[in-house]
Each structure stands twice: as structure tokens, then as C-alpha cells.
Amino acid sequence: xxxxxxxxxxxxxxxxxxxxxxxxxxxxxxxxxxxxxxxxxxxxxxxxxxxxxxxxxxxxxxxxxxxxxxxxxxxxxxxxxxxxxxxxxxxxxxxxxxxxxxxxxxxxxxxxxxxxxxxxxxxxxxxxxxxxxxxxxxxxxxxxxxxxxxxxxxxxxxxxxxxxxxxxxxxxxxxxx
Numbered sequence: 001x002x003x004x005x006x007x008x009x010x011x012x013x014x015x016x017x018x019x020x021x022x023x024x025x026x027x028x029x030x031x032x033x034x035x036x037x038x039x040x041x042x043x044x045x046x047x048x049x050x051x052x053x054x055x056x057x058x059x060x061x062x063x064x065x066x067x068x069x070x071x072x073x074x075x076x077x078x079x080x081x082x083x084x085x086x087x088x089x090x091x092x093x094x095x096x097x098x099x100x101x102x103x104x105x106x107x108x109x110x111x112x113x114x115x116x117x118x119x120x121x122x123x124x125x126x127x128x129x130x131x132x133x134x135x136x137x138x139x140x141x142x143x144x145x146x147x148x149x150x151x152x153x154x155x156x157x158x159x160x161x162x163x164x165x166x167x168x169x170x171x172x173x174x175x176x177x
Contacts (some may be wrong), residue, residue, distance in 0.1 A: 018058025
């Protein structure tokens, strides 16, 4: 595990970029903000659904690095962030459904099928991302608890000392007697 430590800063930076760059592109693409407009909300959630898997992958990378380096606090923090992200996505879904119905009622009949298809794809991506975040949150939390128990067990057992028998030490032999 110590061999991986020099890569940790670059891995965390890549993870951060994987999370933040797609989300910042969503924010920039959805300007100007018009929360009162169902068309804007539908489009913004559509943009978000395209960026989610990359951001989830970034969180997964960060969690894998934290697990490999036994950074329990970092792993727990990432687990909480994943849980909050999943909850937020699940809260967005019913609102997105209402916006889809509202936008559908305003567009021409020949465009409704395309709108529903786009909405369905966005819902699928949001559900998949929420499921991945929930699994990441649960797995990360469990892994951090397991690591804590292992550390406590090692502390309770004390250091393991290996001693050579006196005859081998005197002879300088590394073969067992």
C-alpha cells in the first residue's frame, strides 16, 4: 500500500476533476437560471443526467484511493457525499417528472414522443447514478468500519516480534533448525 502513496495526490486531483468539471459544465450550460420555467428545469436536469456518470466515476476513484491507502476519514467523508448525492438525485426525480408532463403539454404533438424518450433516458441515468452512489456510500462506510476494526485488533495484539533461536543467530544462518 505504501507504494501507492506517491500517486495519491495525482489520483485525488483526477478524481476531483472528474467530479467537478462535468458539474461545472452543467452549471454553465444552464445559464441564465430560470427556476420558474419548466422548460429550463427540464433542460437543466437533462444536462445533469449527461454529467452524472463521470462524476460518480470520480467519487469511485477517490474512494478506491482512500481505501487502498487506509484513509478511513476520507473514505467516510466520500461515503457521506455519495449518500447526499443519491438523496438529492432521488428528490429531483419527481420534480423532473412533473416538469416533463408540463413541457409535454406545451409542445407540438409530433415532438412529444422525442420529449418522452429524452425524459426517459434522463430518468434512467439519474436512477442508475443514484443506485451507484448508494452502493458507493454503503460500501465505503462498511470498508471504513472494517478497516477500523482491523486497526483496533492489531493494536490490541501488539507488535509481532520475530526472534531467531540463539544457535541460528550466532551462526548467521537463515535456515530453520
